[in-house]
Amino acid sequence: MSGSVYGTSFIISTWGESHGEGIGVVVDGCPAGLTLSEEMIQEYLNRRKPGQTMYSTPRKEDDRLKILSGVFEGLTTGTPISLVVYNENQRPYDYSEIAKYYRPGHADYTYDQKYGFRDYRGGGRSSGRETTGRVAAGAIAAAILKELGIAVYTYTKSIGPVSIDYKKCRKDLTHSSPLNMPDMEASAKAEAYIQEQMEDHNSVGGVIECVVTGVPAGIGQPVFDKLDAVLAKAIMSIGAVKGVEIGDGFAVAQKTGFENNDSFYYDSNKELTKLSNHAGGILGGMSDGSEIILRAAVKPTASIARPQRTVNKDKENIEIEIQGRHDPIIVPRAVVVVESMVAITLVDYLFQGMTARMDKIKEFYQQ
Amino acid sequence: MSGSVYGTSFIISTWGESHGEGIGVVVDGCPAGLTLSEEMIQEYLNRRKPGQTMYSTPRKEDDRLKILSGVFEGLTTGTPISLVVYNENQRPYDYSEIAKYYRPGHADYTYDQKYGFRDYRGGGRSSGRETTGRVAAGAIAAAILKELGIAVYTYTKSIGPVSIDYKKCRKDLTHSSPLNMPDMEASAKAEAYIQEQMEDHNSVGGVIECVVTGVPAGIGQPVFDKLDAVLAKAIMSIGAVKGVEIGDGFAVAQKTGFENNDSFYYDSNKELTKLSNHAGGILGGMSDGSEIILRAAVKPTASIARPQRTVNKDKENIEIEIQGRHDPIIVPRAVVVVESMVAITLVDYLFQGMTARMDKIKEFYQQ
Amino acid sequence: MSGSVYGTSFIISTWGESHGEGIGVVVDGCPAGLTLSEEMIQEYLNRRKPGQTMYSTPRKEDDRLKILSGVFEGLTTGTPISLVVYNENQRPYDYSEIAKYYRPGHADYTYDQKYGFRDYRGGGRSSGRETTGRVAAGAIAAAILKELGIAVYTYTKSIGPVSIDYKKCRKDLTHSSPLNMPDMEASAKAEAYIQEQMEDHNSVGGVIECVVTGVPAGIGQPVFDKLDAVLAKAIMSIGAVKGVEIGDGFAVAQKTGFENNDSFYYDSNKELTKLSNHAGGILGGMSDGSEIILRAAVKPTASIARPQRTVNKDKENIEIEIQGRHDPIIVPRAVVVVESMVAITLVDYLFQGMTARMDKIKEFYQQ
Amino acid sequence: MSGSVYGTSFIISTWGESHGEGIGVVVDGCPAGLTLSEEMIQEYLNRRKPGQTMYSTPRKEDDRLKILSGVFEGLTTGTPISLVVYNENQRPYDYSEIAKYYRPGHADYTYDQKYGFRDYRGGGRSSGRETTGRVAAGAIAAAILKELGIAVYTYTKSIGPVSIDYKKCRKDLTHSSPLNMPDMEASAKAEAYIQEQMEDHNSVGGVIECVVTGVPAGIGQPVFDKLDAVLAKAIMSIGAVKGVEIGDGFAVAQKTGFENNDSFYYDSNKELTKLSNHAGGILGGMSDGSEIILRAAVKPTASIARPQRTVNKDKENIEIEIQGRHDPIIVPRAVVVVESMVAITLVDYLFQGMTARMDKIKEFYQQ
Secondary structure, eight states, X not given: OOOSEEOSSSEEEEEEOTTSSEEEEXXXXXXXXXXXXXXXXHHHHHTTOSSXXXXXXXXXXXXXXXXXXXXXXXXXXXXXXXXXXXXXXXXXXXXXXXXXXXXXXXXXXHXXXXXXXXXXXXXXXXXXXXXXXXXXXXXXXXXXXXXXXXXXXEEEEEETTEEOOGGGOOGGGTTTSTTSOSOHHHHHHHHHHHHHHHHTTOOBOEEEEEEEEOOOTTOSOSGGGOHHHHHHHHHHTSTTEEEEEETXXXXXXXXXXXXXXXXXXXXXXXXXXXXXXTTTTEETTEEOSSOEEEEEEEOOOSOOSSOEXXXXXXXXXXXXXXXXXXXSBSHHHHHHHHHHHHHHHHXXXXXXXXXXXXXXXXXXXXX | OOOSEEOSSSEEEEEEOTTSSEEEEEEXXXXXXXBOOHHHHHHHHHTXXXXXXXXXXXXXXXXXXXXXXXXXXXXXXXXXXXXXXXXXXXXXXXXXXXXXXXOTTSSHHHHHHHHSSOOOGGGGGXXXXXXXXXXXXXXXXXXXHHHTTOEXXXXXXXXXXXXXXXXXXXXXXXXXXXTSOSOHHHHHHHHHHHHHHHHTTOOBOEEEEEEEXXXXXXXXXXXXXXXXXHHHHHHHTSTTEEEEEETTGGGGGGSBHHHHOOOEEEOTTSOEEESOOTTTTEETTEEOSSOEEEEEEEOOOSOOSSOEEEEBTTSOEXXXXXXXXXXXXXXXXXXXXXXXXXXXXXXXXXXXXXXXXXXXXHHHHHO | XXXXXXXXXXXXXXXXXXXXXXXXXXXXXXXXTOBOOHHHHHHHHHTTOSSSSTTSOOOOOOOOEEEOSSEETTEEOSSOEEEEEXXXXXXXXXXXXXXXXXXXXXXXXHHHHHHSSOOOGGGGGGSGGGHHHHHHHHHHHHHHHHHTTOXXXXXXXXXXXXXXXXXXXXXXXXXXXTTSOSOHHHHHHHHHHHHHHHHTTOOBOEEEEEEEEOOOTTOSOSGGGOHHHHHHHHHHTSTTEEEEEETTGGGGGGSBHHHHOOOEEEOTTSOEEESOOTTTTEEXXXXXXXXXXXXXXXXXXXXXXXXXXEEBTTSOEEEEOOOSOOOSBSHHHHHHHHHHHHHHHHHHHHHHGGGSBHHHHHHHHHO | OOOSEEOSSSEEEEEEOTTSSEEEEEEEOOOBTOBOOHHHHHHHHHTTOSSSSTTSOOOOOOOOEEEOSSEETTEEOSSOEEEEEEOOOOOOOOOTTGGGBOOTTSSHHHHHHHHSSOOOGGGGGGSGGGHHHHHHHHXXXXXXXXXXXXXXXXXXXXXTTEEOOGGGOOGGGGGGSTTSOSOHHHHHHHHHHHHHHHHTTOXXXXXXXXXXXXXXXXXXXXXXXXXXXHHXXXXXXXXXXEEEEETTGGGGGGSBHHHHOOOXXXXXXXXXXXXXXXXXXXXXXXXXXSOEEEEEEEOOOSOOSSOEEEEBTTSOEEEEOOOSOOXXXXXXXXXXXXXXXHHHHHHHHXXXXXXXXXXXXXXXXXX
């Protein structure tokens, strides 16, 4: 059974291992007539590229994106778009050591249990490098959303104990912060915290927040395919994510109904709005026209250079120290991955949303 | 586009509105030869039935389950199982008032936006009564899991400010607590808290925890269909859920890698296990053989008898007071819904997991 | 794994056995705002009802259709529509005999092989009665197509050696012929042929043709989901169908390219059309705006009252004579089943076709 | 909406245009531990390579297959297998002429209608070259079937008026015939017929037959996913196929039930078999253990060098002569495409078939 295919109307199929020939994605269901270039996708990919700051692995991954199909004279044709990033920098790294034991916090053990063996080079398919395919597809989804007037904004909300408030975000500074944390004071504090942990050969976690504006009301399907449900799956499918929440999220558990309900009201322009947005823009599984707000909890990097206990293939209890330099934090580079998964999911459900009403279908086919 | 169909190998298709002819579900993909009776399903349904305690609506819903197909001489036949609960108690309640405005915290507005109009009787399809279909299907999934030695335990972890610890749970007392909170002292405190809020015409939220034992290692698919991802969708698709977390969940954001990694070790019987379970039993999206632990944040009931601001069909800002008696808390009755969604999802992925290895497929077909 | 769920955007889930509580279908993905009544569906169901002519089984099946959900004040609400026909006439027929052997041409043996045992009462799920669910859903699909100006016409093209020509069909007389064969002379000949075979305790086969007008050009997806491919699956999934062809079908194997190509031309109104329609209205898997023409080969009824060789449960070779009165021909009653499967499939692909172009999606969401 | 993704348990996603960067496929759901090499796939691809005989286009397509992911140390890993054939021979052919009109029998017009424009270079995605992805995936499916003891044999059954009988096939000579017609006398006659039509600047059609042995009884799902139904879709999705039949196919329409029913019997070894196989190995949509037999009607090549009428972009009725050298017949090269689609489909349904019985699932997980 397959797990690398995602979507119903807008389907992506990703492939590739950390140390194989490359990483790629096939996007099927992209409408015809969308302007698309390698540069547009590259820009997105660059946001997850390592080696850009001292808080990400200094591995050199050039990540040159190539479009292999589905685009003709600068426009998508409606046929599958095949995207690939070849792994150019395949160093003759020695993985014989890592092949022998199970790294704590990694998928080594579960891959072996499921498949009987594993491609142990750099984590194989379970490597964070797998997200390259998601981000490449995410760039296409973002281009579609832009055409529809929808904007997805994602940023680092917290790192370890340092947290910031969306209302005070300086969105324009997001990418000025090496941590994608758009509050320069907090960003500096977080940097200090990370450095402290790095010196201790340790790693840190954090929270990513995503805010979407411009989604029309009524997107998402009742019952099983509620918009918050499918977004939760999308986000939780990212490697290091351990929790997802919408709007006030876990805080609602301690609130009363009166505090939590958002009142509707008509403003002076007779536009319907809400007096608050505890619901995070989703009611009954459908968008309500206000900002969609969600958060993901990201665990600290599992690869740390500190001695750790584990087991080896000879069924011995051993102590290991993971070699190589690894990101001390996943959060900043995962920001664009969260953004991509949200964009891809929204496109899928915007497309599915076109058949909700008979009158609109009729109008569509009578034009 | 459809939203009431769920699953890939084990597919359920639910239907029905709060005040229509009934509520039902068709289960397709249930293997042949499973012992199944109306009683087995009824037992599950009784756990969500209202009117059993003072903390749920006193509405009389008898919820008599009928099997219409797919079972022959006490065994499932492998063909679709159609289950129905007829709505016997359709009182001539007057919904003309409720039809005119949008209840805060409900899906009235988003249904209207999506579909152009709505079945306003008791919330129609967006009513909590929709979960009857989930629980009926969940009973079948639970029977399958039982055959495979898998147990799903679900309970009320917190209500408002009152929280309990899994390690101190008295599982045997779960259903003795009117709140499904297996710590009688905490349960009593929570009851007092709810009563206080009820007197104030208010409602409360809480957290449900689910712990699954016996799942073999390697269940779940890498990348998009990670076991935690599909469980997150399953849980978040339940009406009032606003957040989902696996293992340590949101707490990981403030932890270090060294604290969060679970070390593997061989115990004295040379069985592989882990020294801790911060991961909640899932690594790289696949079960690791230890307990699977997840939590859902449930919002306070949206229907409260207190004056609230909202709008009406004449585009006026108005103040309303919702009539009728509603559950002051959703959590206790939602416990079995969470359990059902987890069971249904696990069955689907256990089934999908059978094709992971060529040697096992070969063995299967050579028997 | 499931086999009773069909569709992607417009999903139907059928259930029920010949001698169980009833037969039904849940339709998910029907747009809101469609006028729908039990009468509309009943009219369709009556076309497959037995006992109407001497060429169908005289079994009394009243087939009263009930809508259980998804319709409010005469309009579909966008939520699942649950339809049921209860089996009212469950006679205490003795199936102990039939349970012991495998009827030739039936699915008794393959059900046993797949599931380990079977519901042998009247064929269980493999009974032609299963098509009741398809036809009920087909009536809804037909109502949607009508709104979009699309008409599906289906008729008996041949019975045994008697064949008629579409161009000479008297469509208005289709239902006047007890065989749904709209050429009264041919119909009479076919009746004589059937009677001859009935006297010989034998059964006959035939061909059903379906012609669809009004489908806009461009419906169907390239590659795997070509419109002819999905229609072929839809038709071949009907019990007794052994072959499907589009346009000139198998005849193309003996034609040359010059004979088979359809030339495009602009008529005097500058409307694009084709000078012929050997392709049957589908080019490259997409509708070309001309009539869609397809045919299904239907085998003779497998249940015949003549002595036949087979085996029993005791692994003996035996001779049997199937009891009861059965349709001497499946074709006339299957006409509406073919029509239903075509209608359901077209709706699904018309819905999917709405996301082919970025400009149209943009326009849709900007209204 | 997407049309280049196929399968449920064994999913393939193909991409690529005739004159783009290449043609490829991603296979997700291939079990781990299958021996796989580029050579194994190349062998399959060579069977559809052009320029091998005088009856196929002399275009030079080297079609070198590359595995980009999913294989490690000679074995599949269970993760997506990405396969690509780069288009090395992209000649600067001038397609400006072909861009201006609609070729009869091709998908030019329907692509324009669906997507608003088209990649006109060599037919773009509608080119027969698209089948490269299917055949590459088919090679993997064939390797899986071989492990399970299943053999798929496919050959040219007829070309124009020349037809051969399966019972007299010299399977060993299939690839000795330039037409894949394993009766050397008939093959020579068919060659003469083709040459005659080639001199007349015309093309010819034919029939492909596929016979599968070794499929265990009980594969395929009742109702919509009957094995014959999904095979019909698989075959009809191949570009030039206009008809599909199983077993006796269209001939059943003129037979009686007594002639058409296959009697079961126990042979001297007490093995259950059938006295005939009119059903083509499928009863009630499930394999019955005997040979599965199906046929596809393939139309004559649409591209012919004879003057033909059509229309141009200026809405004029014109006469054209298609330039370049094209296959005078599609059949011989399509043989391996039919074989591939059958193999891919069988693998998918063999995998799905593993969850039909509770006792077998239990056994699987208790090993």
